[in-house]
Amino acid sequence: MDLLYTVNRRTLSKALANQESLYDVRSLCTLSSRNIAAFTSTTELDDSSGKTWGSHVYVCDLNMPWHTHKVLSNKYNITALEWDLPGDKLVIADSAGSVQLWIFKDHVLNDWVQIGSTCFSGEHIIGAAWFHNGKKTGLVTEKKDSIHYNEKFNHLLFAPSVRQFGGRAAEGVLVVSTTGMVGAVMITRDFQNPVCFATESLGSTRHRITAVDLCYGKNGHFLVAVSSGSICLPIRCYRVLVRKNDEKCSITSQALPSFFLQDGAPKDGSCTNVMHLKFVVREDADSLVVAANSESGGFVEVWELREKSQPVHKLFQPKTLEPFKTVVWQHQSQYRCQCPITAIATTKLSIVTTVPPPSYVVVALADSSIHYLNRDCLKEVAYSSLNMPWRQDEPNNKYLKNSVTISHIDISWLGCILLACDTHSTLYTYKLLPEGAIFALGSSMTLSYACTLLEYCLVTGLDWLDLLLCLRSSMIETLCERLDASYNRQTLPVQQFLYIQFLCIKTSLYRMLVTGQNKAADLSSLLMVHSVATAFKSLLRPSDLISHDKGPAESLTAVITDAITVSDIDKVLLHLDGKEFTVEPSTLQSLQQLIQWVADLALNLLARLPEQRLQMKSGGYELLKDHKALNTVRELLVIIRIWGLLRSSCLPVFVRSADNLDVLALLFRLLSKHVQANGEIQQQVDDGLVDECCLLPNQIMIPQLHQANSIICISSPVLFYQSFPLQLEYGMEPEQLMYVPELNPVEGCMHSGQIIDTIRHLYLGKQPLLVKQCTRCGGKAQLQNIPRTAAIRAWDQRWTRACRCGGIWRIHKSS
Structure with missing residues (x-):
């Protein structure tokens, strides 16, 4: 578990550094399936005087984290921030009950538009989750050695959360408030009424909620686990169904078995509060992680749903029937820590079909330490701390280093990167150790595990940048050969279907080597x-x-x-x-x-x-x-x-x-x-x-066909020659990461010195003022095209969502 880089705000003035009240609000961070980070800040990132106090939402690509874009500034504290499954939309909810849905405008990272909003007046939103689209692919454990992708990877039965006409999945979010209200906000595609909403009470009576987590059930329902804070009160679970009727939606909630944290209660009778709830995997409702804090520290527990036979009197139990069975929560394991727990994170995606799915739990403590735990027995696998001595050749702010606390953490979809955000909105990116039931856990990324993850990205379309950042330079060529051999063993129709994605993955691997x-x-x-x-x-x-x-x-x-x-x-x-x-x-x-x-x-x-x-x-x-x-x-x-x-x-x-x-x-x-x-x-x-x-x-x-344009990004050959962690700053391109590819020029080739549009192959000039730039390969393209014919319009639309390398577009202005 190594710290790859940190992204800090500019040095604060002494007056602002003494105003700790500006940083009392908890910051949030979340990673999308396209490895785009969204996070909140109490002041604007370029503000050194503290005049912009509020709640601001920023987004950035993990490959160029210094290029941030502010999505919105909010008057009230933002309490929920979540990406949808494809990684295109963002839900932002606050303490005043406002729920806003945002989307990339024209698929550009630093241009956003709101597609709908609603306000549940008087409600403090503390949890949100997008509707599931019903798409789930898993690696079949029994056939993990099969050479054919269609045998190795299966589309698993998983119902969409909300069905529309024809069974198509609807888009929207489910939110939960501190009063026990559950609300649904659904996108209607109607220009006059872009969203419709419905509300319902989670239980038969409303009660105060301090911690919540939402999980997807395979039959299309949501599993909601809530806590009222006190360890004396039960952890309640509910089954929530959202249905669409005509142009309206409705919610039904049903109570499920609950449980008390009796095993974790301290013997000295000190006050203990449940701070965090997390399902072990978002698509597996059978395991729940509970984190609680007391005056002497904190503890983490894993609880699992188990089927249990219940004894029934023989007068009520016919001999021909099986024993009566019920489902109950059982305590599995516990991890105790000396400091209060500030954040927990669990696996987003279970790649394999093993039951229970292999996963892990990451815990952040108030002393700025991060503990990486195995889910089965909560054994500590790795440890890191922000208070570890960093390199002396990099300047850092002593006051910030001693006073920051990790506020929120999140894990990438492939499980290779951990993103942490502290109370000053500094981002910390860690490389995680690979773990899985079918893979041997080692000290670094193994070749077979990396190849399997790339094959999974090839089949599902997931972004693979987080995996690239964890590779060693010595294994990339061999990994390319393995992936190439694996792809060539597929049937011709499968190869044709996956061809573009395969070329993108292979190109990005070679681009990491000099x-x-x-x-x-x-x-x-x-x-x-x-x-x-x-x-x-x-x-x-x-x-x-x-x-x-x-x-x-x-x-x-x-x-x-x-x-x-x-x-x-x-x-x-x-x-x-x-x-x-x-x-x-x-x-x-x-x-x-x-x-x-x-x-x-x-x-x-x-x-x-x-x-x-x-x-x-x-x-x-x-x-x-x-x-x-x-x-x-x-x-x-x-x-x-x-x-x-x-x-x-x-x-x-x-x-x-x-x-x-x-x-x-x-x-x-x-x-x-x-x-x-x-x-x-x-x-x-x-x-x-x-x-x-x-x-x-x-x-x-x-x-000249290929230009050796300089690029400043994380995933380049320069990465392997750096001393870690990299100290980066918002809004400042790190010169030490600049890389100019060495391409063998053709003898007698004409060098124009101009930038060429990578999509339309037009000359854009030596320094165009406004272009679209890819956040992965650095390629540039015209921002506004005027398509003259249907053929060229179709060509432009082919590259609208992503660059030819699969990267995200951002608007780049020449300084």
């Missing part, structure tokens, strides 16, 4: 080739609607595959029906930048061929050795050739030494010869092909 930058660039090009080919082929329509055996795209692939020895592009056209490749001229003109990129890629590949021949055999991915990708590029060149006959202005532009040089025909011929040569024995090198490729820079000006 020696992997060229492989990452090749994989990015491969992803773009696949996307461009999909976009171009989707525009083709068969001329004969009666024949459904083969469309234009299939016909082209068959011709390219069959006529492998044909290197003349015009001869390939003779085998195709030109009518099937007809597209409107306006559409062709709007695709000119993508057409240009395909031609530039072919130029770069061929110009690099001589040096690739001279290099020794290297591991990892190389685009020049991917026959399938090269054939796709050949197909695109044929499509471009046909489209050029329809509208010559859409053709790629080349700076040539001779005006009569047919560049497209030359590129197709050389690529065809290369594919043929690679199809034969590797020792037989075509010297003529290499000589022609060596002449290319003299015949054609080769534009």
Whole structure:
């Protein structure tokens, strides 16, 4: 359990440092499934005078935590902060009963819009949970060694919390207040009334609640555990159902077995209060963690629901029936600590189907220590403290270090990262030890466990940044090979379905290595080739609607595959029906930048061929050795050739030494010869092909394809050369994390010095004022596009939610 980095606010003035009342309010933090952190602060992060006292909500990406964005400033104290399961929406509830639902505007991290709100007047909200969408995937323990993903990972039966027409899952939140009120706020998609709400009492009578936690039941209900604070009062549990009727929703609550903390009561009779409740796993209602504090310290207990036979008098028990059974809570284990408990966190997601699911409990104490406990026996596995001596070469504020207390903690969805927030809204990011019933617990991330987690992200679409931050540089290449071998063993339909996600994961792994930058660039090009080919082929329509055996795209692939020895592009056209490749001229003109990129890629590949021949055999991915990708590029060149006959202005532009040089025909011929040569024995090198490729820079000006733009982020090769923990500051980019990828430039390549749009492949200038920037790869794109045709509009929408690497977009302003 190692502290990776801390993000501090700027040094406070002495006057503000003495005003401890500004930091009496408890800060909250929560991590989304996309590894975006949301947290609260009592003053604005850039405020050094304390004039902005209130409750402010900020969001940041774990990869660039210094870039924070304020979602809102609230008058009342924010008491509940939760992400939805896909990680796009945020619910913010406060002590005055206000519940607000927020969402990314146009999927941009630092641009938010409110989609609905309601106020339960007079209610102090202390707990909230989004409706479950019914999607749950688990690793089947018995088949964990299976090579096929569809056997290894199963979609488990899990009902949505609220069903709409057709069984579709509804979106909304369930909230609980201190008076015992439970409320539902559901999104209706109606512009005039964006949300509808309902309220109900948890029990038959209202009673004071000080601690609550909500959990999902597999039949679509919620499990709510509440405590009234005193250890003399029971921990009550309820089954809450939310139903949608027409455009309204209704709530029903049913009491379940409760229990008293008799075993944990101190013998000296000192005052003991229950402070925190947490279900061990959010989708497993059978285990509950209870944390209580007393004058002498605190303790944590795990309670489990068990089926128990109840003796019944023989007059009331027929012999033919089984014994009467009931469900009761049983005490399992206890952990005692010398200091009061300030926060607890448990596993969000159970990856395996083992019963009970493997999980752990993380406990933060008032002395700023964090204890990592095994769930089964609450044995301490790891320990850390903010009061541990840090490096002396980094300045820190002594007053803040001695006075801070951890206020809230949260665990990432894969369980690899722990996020802690103190009373000054400083963020602490810890690397957690991996744990699971089917994996051996060790001192570091194991290769098999990391590969299984990546496969799980591949199948479910979860973000894998928290795993990247826990990897060692020495294991990344081997991990890539394992993931590649695992993926290639899947059936063709499965591979096609997971292809984009697979390329994103593999690219991000290679991007973590100094020696992997060229492989990452090749994989990015491969992803773009696949996307461009999909976009171009989707525009083709068969001329004969009666024949459904083969469309234009299939016909082209068959011709390219069959006529492998044909290197003349015009001869390939003779085998195709030109009518099937007809597209409107306006559409062709709007695709000119993508057409240009395909031609530039072919130029770069061929110009690099001589040096690739001279290099020794290297591991990892190389685009020049991917026959399938090269054939796709050949197909695109044929499509471009046909489209050029329809509208010559859409053709790629080349700076040539001779005006009569047919560049497209030359590129197709050389690529065809290369594919043929690679199809034969590797020792037989075509010297003529290499000589022609060596002449290319003299015949054609080769534009730069991959830019070595500097990036400042956590997940880069620089991370492995840092001393931990990193001391970061809100609003300040750490210069020590700057990394400039070293890409082998093509000899004679033209360097423009301009930033290129990674999506549209347009030149944006040397320092564009306003762009979208990816928080993972640092790629930049136009913020506002004016789509002229449906084809380019569809292309833009392909990358709206995320960058081509799977990262989150943020608006970047040049200073």
